[in-house]
Structure formats: C-alpha cells, structure tokens
Amino acid sequence: MVDVGFLLLTFFMLTAKFKSQKDNVEIKLPVAQADTAKLPDVNIVVVTIGLSGASENPDTTIYFSVATDKDRAAIYKPLTLTDPKSGAPLDDLEAMKIQQVTVKKNQLDAVVKAARWQNQSLRYAINADKRISYGYIDDVMRTLQKNGATRFNLVTVTQGL
Amino acid sequence: MAEMVEAGGRGKKGKKSKKRVGVRMDMTPMVDVAFLLLTFFMLSTTLATPQVMEISLPPDSKVNVEVAESNLLTIRVRKDDAVFWNKGKDAPAKITAAEVPKVLEQRLRENPKIATLIKIDRESKYQKLVDLIDELNLIQAKLGQTEKRFSIVTMDKDDDALIGNL
Numbered sequence: 001m002v003d004v005g006f007l008l009l010t011f012f013m014l015t016a017k018f019k020s021q022k023d024n025v026e027i028k029l030p031v032a033q034a035d036t037a038k039l040p041d042v043n044i045v046v047v048t049i050g051l052s053g054a055s056e057n058p059d060t061t062i063y064f065s066v067a068t069d070k071d072r073a074a075i076y077k078p079l080t081l082t083d084p085k086s087g088a089p090l091d092d093l094e095a096m097k098i099q100q101v102t103v104k105k106n107q108l109d110a111v112v113k114a115a116r117w118q119n120q121s122l123r124y125a126i127n128a129d130k131r132i133s134y135g136y137i138d139d140v141m142r143t144l145q146k147n148g149a150t151r152f153n154l155v156t157v158t159q160g161l
Numbered sequence: 162m163a164e165m166v167e168a169g170g171r172g173k174k175g176k177k178s179k180k181r182v183g184v185r186m187d188m189t190p191m192v193d194v195a196f197l198l199l200t201f202f203m204l205s206t207t208l209a210t211p212q213v214m215e216i217s218l219p220p221d222s223k224v225n226v227e228v229a230e231s232n233l234l235t236i237r238v239r240k241d242d243a244v245f246w247n248k249g250k251d252a253p254a255k256i257t258a259a260e261v262p263k264v265l266e267q268r269l270r271e272n273p274k275i276a277t278l279i280k281i282d283r284e285s286k287y288q289k290l291v292d293l294i295d296e297l298n299l300i301q302a303k304l305g306q307t308e309k310r311f312s313i314v315t316m317d318k319d320d321d322a323l324i325g326n327l
Contacts, residue, residue, distance in 0.1 A: 002192050005196055037215065038213070127211075130288035133285065135283030135284060137287050138315050151218075153213035153214060154216060156211070156214055158212050
C-alpha cells in the first residue's frame with residue numbers, strides 16, 4: 001500500500017501544474033454551470049484581461065500568452081520587446097522565453113495578426129475577470145473576429161469548487 | 162523509533178549459525194507525510210483546471226445573417242444590468258435575473274429553431290454575458306438541442322432609445 005501510495009505521489013507531483021506565479025493580477029473568473037470543455041494546453045493563445053492596481057480605481061490590463069515556444073518570437077515581434085534592465089531590444093531566443101507579455105490596446109490587433117500569420121492552428125481563449133465591463137471583452141472579441149479567429153473560448157470556472 | 166531485531170530462521174541450514182542483526186525502522190511518520198503530500202497534489206491538480214465556453218462569431222460583422230423575425234429572440238442587457246427580452250419586433254419586456262432561465266426555456270421549447278441575439282451594453286459586467294450564455298447552454302442541453310445559435314453584439318443608440326426609459 002505504501003509503495004502504491006508513493007507511486008501515486010510521484011505521479012501527481014510530476015503531472016501537477018501550478019498556476020504561474022508571475023501573474024501580478026488576480027483573475028476572478030466568471031462562474032458557469034454548464035458542462036463545458038477543459039482549456040487545452042497546446043496550441044493555445046490566451047488573452048488575459050485583468051484588473052490591477054488599487055481596488056477602488058482598478059486598471060484594466062491586457063496580457064497575451066502563447067503556449068507554444070516556437071511561435072512566440074514571431075508573434076511578439078510587433079511589440080518590440082526590450083530588456084527591462086538594459087533597454088536593449090530582445091533577440092528571438094530571448095523573446096521565446098517570455099510566456100506572457102503586456103499588450104496595449106492599440107497593439108493587440110498587430111499581435112493577433114502576427115499570431116494568425118504564424119500558426120493557423122492556434123486557438124484563442126479570453127481569460128477575463130468577471131468584474132470588468134463588457135466593453136473590454138467586446139474590443140478583444142472584435143479584434144479576433146476581424147483577424148479571422150471567429151471561434152474562440154471564454155475561460156470560466158465551474159460553480160461549486 | 163528504530164529497533165534491533167535478532168534475525169531468526171536464517172542461517173540455520175548454514176554451516177555456522179552467524180548472528181545477524183536486522184534493523185527495523187518505524188516508517189509511520191514518513192508514510193503519513195507521503196500521504197499528506199499525495200492528498201495535496203491530488204486536490205491541487207484537479208481543482209486548477211479551468212473550463213472554457215465555446216463562442217463562434219460570424220467571420221465578418223458586416224455580413225448580415227438573415228433570420229426570420231419569428232425565429233429571433235433578443236435579450237438586451239442594460240448598463241444597470243437590467244435584462245429585457247423580446248421576440249422578433251415585439252416591444253421589449255423587462256425581466257428579473259431569476260426569470261431569465263424561465264423565459265429562455267419557454268422560447269426554446271416553443272421554437273427549437275429560434276436564434277438568440279444577446280445585446281449587451283459596453284458598461285455592463287462581463288459576468289452577465291457569461292451567465293446568459295451559460296443559461297442558454299444549460300437549457301439547450303436540457304432540451305437536447307446541440308446546435309449553438311446565439312450571437313453577441315453591443316447595444317447601439319437605437320437599443321438605448323428602445324429600452325432606456327422602461
């Protein structure tokens with residue numbers, strides 16, 4: 001029994017995926033009840049819209065994250081990422097390591113376009129805080145629609161957990 | 162914790178009865194910790210998986226999809242989260258959040274081909290939209306309808322004028 005216990009322990013430890021710690025925003029996901037699908041973890045682009053800053057007057061920030069390493073550099077190109085310390089532009093290899101980037105509202109269209117060019121089979125998901133106004137979701141949805149990504153997912157949590 | 166045990170039964174057949182010393186450890190605390198970790202990892206893996214809701218929009222918002230008036234159910238959500246519904250070109254009627262599932266179910270049962278148009282104000286909360294889609298999904302599942310026929314648009318000035326003073 002102890003052997004099996006340890007086997008299971010190893011299995012769960014290896015398969016466990018933790019929420020990335022780098023997020024400085026806390027996303028309170030909207031609650032849904034219907035039997036919905038699980039969020040895939042390959043070939044997915046997640047557009048996160050979160051509230052950050054003070055709770056009285058929160059800022060809405062858009063984050064963009066690409067699950068596949070090889071596509072990242074090309075997708076982030078329109079953003080001209082720079083090194084936070086030196087301010088020098090990042091090369092492709094360095095850009096590949098960044099999982100999530102902050103995107104300004106006017107840059108979103110270019111990034112989505114780059115993603116569509118780079119990999120047609122990428123799927124899109126909107127991961128937004130339930131407290132934000134629909135307007136922000138609408139902007140992201142229309143951007144995706146405009147660029148031909150007409151099927152996408154809204155990330156939710158199941159009620160009762 | 163650990164104790165010395167004299168090995169019995171061994172070496173009896175051998176030429177010399179060599180005295181062997183076995184060590185027995187009390188493993189209970191380690192096993193306890195292991196199972197604690199096991200429980201932790203099991204719970205954290207199953208709880209962290211987010212769910213998704215599938216949405217599909219028409220490729221271009223300028224292309225008008227023709228829907229017969231009798232097959233159109235419009236749900237409007239105002240700035241203050243008040244919900245209104247109407248069929249075709251009927252006058253919108255205000256309903257409370259609790260009545261939404263009832264109205265949706267009635268319409269979907271009455272006409273399985275009905276398409277739902279969700280018109281939502283830009284200042285309305287995102288949870289409202291998810292709630293509506295969720296209700297639609299639940300009712301469709303209940304009625305055994307699989308085809309998703311809903312669309313999401315923003316409220317425009319005409320809608321504001323229509324429901325603004327209701």
